[in-house]
Amino acid sequence: MHIAIVGLGLIGGSLLRALTAAGHTVVGYDSDPATRDQASAAGLRVADSVPAALTGTDVAVLAVPLPALPAVLAELTGYPGVVTDVTSVKGPVRDLAPPRFVGGHPMAGKETSGFAATDATLFDGCAWVLCLEPGETALPDWLTLATLFTGLGARVVPLTATEHDRVVAQVSHVPHLSAAALAGRLHDNPPAATLAAGSFRDGTRVAATRAELIAAMCGGNAVAVREELDHLLAELQDLRARLDAPDPVAALIPVLRPAVELRRAWPPAPGTPVEVAADISVLLGLGRTGGWITAVSESGRKVTAIVPRVRETANR
Amino acid sequence: MHIAIVGLGLIGGSLLRALTAAGHTVVGYDSDPATRDQASAAGLRVADSVPAALTGTDVAVLAVPLPALPAVLAELTGYPGVVTDVTSVKGPVRDLAPPRFVGGHPMAGKETSGFAATDATLFDGCAWVLCLEPGETALPDWLTLATLFTGLGARVVPLTATEHDRVVAQVSHVPHLSAAALAGRLHDNPPAATLAAGSFRDGTRVAATRAELIAAMCGGNAVAVREELDHLLAELQDLRARLDAPDPVAALIPVLRPAVELRRAWPPAPGTPVEVAADISVLLGLGRTGGWITAVSESGRKVTAIVPRVRETANR
Incomplete structure (x- = not known):
């Protein structure tokens, strides 16, 4: 696929590396010339402007912070491809959304930031929420992005922006x-x-x-x-x-015990992968029960889903 | 010195090892025969009863959990030496205290417990509260314990039980x-x-x-x-x-900033050691300002005190 990435910080820069390594044609842009130079020097394709980066692409990933998003979206007017973002709050972004927009949030923070910290393997195993709004999100666009990001090893979680x-x-x-x-x-x-x-x-x-x-x-x-x-x-x-309570120790135990059990059962253990229909309500049902997808079938009609299984714990 | 240790779990067993290694004559006791066998097999001196352990000692360390403490204290009736404990709450213990008692709490937890987890270096660098109650604690007894535990590398913190x-x-x-x-x-x-x-x-x-x-x-x-x-x-x-607030981001920053500064300044950096008088109010003043002692002079008239210094931080 042909992909544009706007913003080459930790997430955008890592995505430029990872999608390039996965064999896609990817071009990056950052408003900071020094960042563009760093990315070029790393052998990556870099454009000199947002319109130049977007030219001929099918997907645009906006990897800029929330305050910078409105200005970048203004440059996307008339862009015919699928658009996604990577910010950590999805409700406000949904209000700004252009056509063919699917909000995203890769849970791949690091202590460090900037292009110097980028890593082509950053998304391997990470949970990546892709927002799915009934009556609003175009399922084929959602599946296009799910295909891309599961291809990098991400666990794609379908949820609404509110969820x-x-x-x-x-x-x-x-x-x-x-x-x-x-x-x-x-x-x-x-x-x-x-x-x-x-x-x-x-x-x-x-x-x-x-x-x-x-x-x-x-x-x-x-x-x-x-x-x-x-x-x-x-x-x-x-x-x-x-x-x-007269006996605070005895009074505390019954409320502490379920919390201890929940913490010991975390993180959830993945269950056996199953094929399910690539249907909006099936996907949202999966996300709402704590599941994620690891692949989209060639036809786009099915996805490989993982539902966490309950982990046995003992109150040792 | 001659020291008895009652209870050979993580803290008591580690103390038996550490004080023995420091050249003291130390005898341990545990109510569990298997634990006594483990300690004996490790080359440590072990007695078969609390009275046998106490015989001829100057100091008794009670390293049993709070619920077991009253029964052990009953066996100490008439014991002439200094008594301390290692439980994590000091008010209730003070109510049970025998003569010449000084409550203690070494902040040396580990994920593991039991004699198998014991370690002669467990107390090196650890904070060890020794309770000092004006009008109640005998300062020479407090200094005896402070000498013992600073000798293991502990940072002895003088505070009242309530503090x-x-x-x-x-x-x-x-x-x-x-x-x-x-x-x-x-x-x-x-x-x-x-x-x-x-x-x-x-x-x-x-x-x-x-x-x-x-x-x-x-x-x-x-x-x-x-x-x-x-x-x-x-x-x-x-x-x-x-x-x-109308602008929640702006409203949050002023209260978050001091918390961020406090967390970044933690742990406190030790200041230069100073000699101060071994006086109850001087020692409590030291503890209340976040200081600790690292040694007691031969005469018992002075202690080496460390006061933390303010660490410079930047809100990066």
Whole structure:
């Protein structure tokens, strides 16, 4: 396939490398001339403008941050191919979407960023949400992208933008806020920093992320984050009430046990691959039960689906 | 010195090894005959009963879990030496304390437990709280223990039992509860487990601890944990309110920034060692500002103190 990639940071640059290595004809563009030079020097095809990059391509991947997306979309007016993006919040992007748009989110972060950190194997095994909106997404376009990204080893997860945003609020955005809240408590108790060890270190690790980045993630997904934060607050209030019980140890065990079981059963173990129909409701049903696809058939009528199996755990 | 150690699990067994290696005369006892055999087979001195272990010793270290402590203390009636323990909550132990008792808590957990996991170097560099209660603790007894444990490389932190319990609630017990609350949220959203990655993995790691152990830690320190949980709830409520602001990103940044700075400045960097008077109020002042001691002078009149220095960070 002929593919354009706009934005050559960690995700875009890695995608340029990976899709080129997979045998596609791929051309990249970045607004920063130094980044374009780095990509050229790495033997990759680079264009001098967005229109030049798009010329003759079937798919455009917009790998720019959310604030830069409206300007890039303006340059896509009249583009006839499939368009996707890689930003971490999908609701706001859906509101901006051009024709033939399918929102995407590869869960492939790294501590580092920029073209220098790019890696052709970054997407091997990573979960990659591709948004599927009933009555809105063209299934053939969705399958085109699913074919491309499963070809790089990604586990493609079909979800609506709303479902995606709720999940990332739960497993990423709210954990960043709770890490920040725990870390922020150091301010009024100097011996706390001296005695803090493993549970503090891990529970607050992501609080070392740039404040602007945490704020952008959470504030950009404010509705879902607020709802998920309310659930977390309710769980913590329940734990707090149990500390008031006559026997707090006995009162805590029954609520802690399911949480311990869930954590021990994570990450989910993949089940046996099965062939299912490439149908919007079948695909969304798969994504909603925690499944993903690993391939699209040649005909585009079937996909290879994996459903996680329940992992046996013991409360050791 | 002549030292008895009652309980030869991870902490007691490691202490038997470490103090023996440091040249002291140390005898261990464990209620489990198989554990006693393991310790004997490792070339360590082992007694067949608590009284036999205590005979002729200057110091008794009770390295048994909190529920086993009252029964062991009953066997110490009339013991003339210094007594310490290693449990993780100090208020309840203080209520049980025999004469010449100094509560202790080495922050030296490991994933594993039991004599098989023991390690003579376990305490090298670890923070070890030794409780110092004005008007109650005999300073020479406190200094005897501080000499022993700094001799193993431990950083001895002077705090009252109440201060200790507040700190561990903050840096260990509440982080266990927030990890459990985050992990427990997986129950009603199957794709969450599929998309969860680094921030979820680290933020919930300690939720894989045995439910009974988390409940015992938190329930055994219920007053301090409840108070600290209220602080965390207030911080999370504030973050939640900011998500309702007209510009949630701008509203979040000012509260996230100090938390990010605190996490980046952790762990504190040790300052230059200084000699200070071995005086109860000087020692408690040191502990309350996040300091620790690394040695006691021969005369017992001075200690070598380390105060953490402020680490410069940048909000990169």
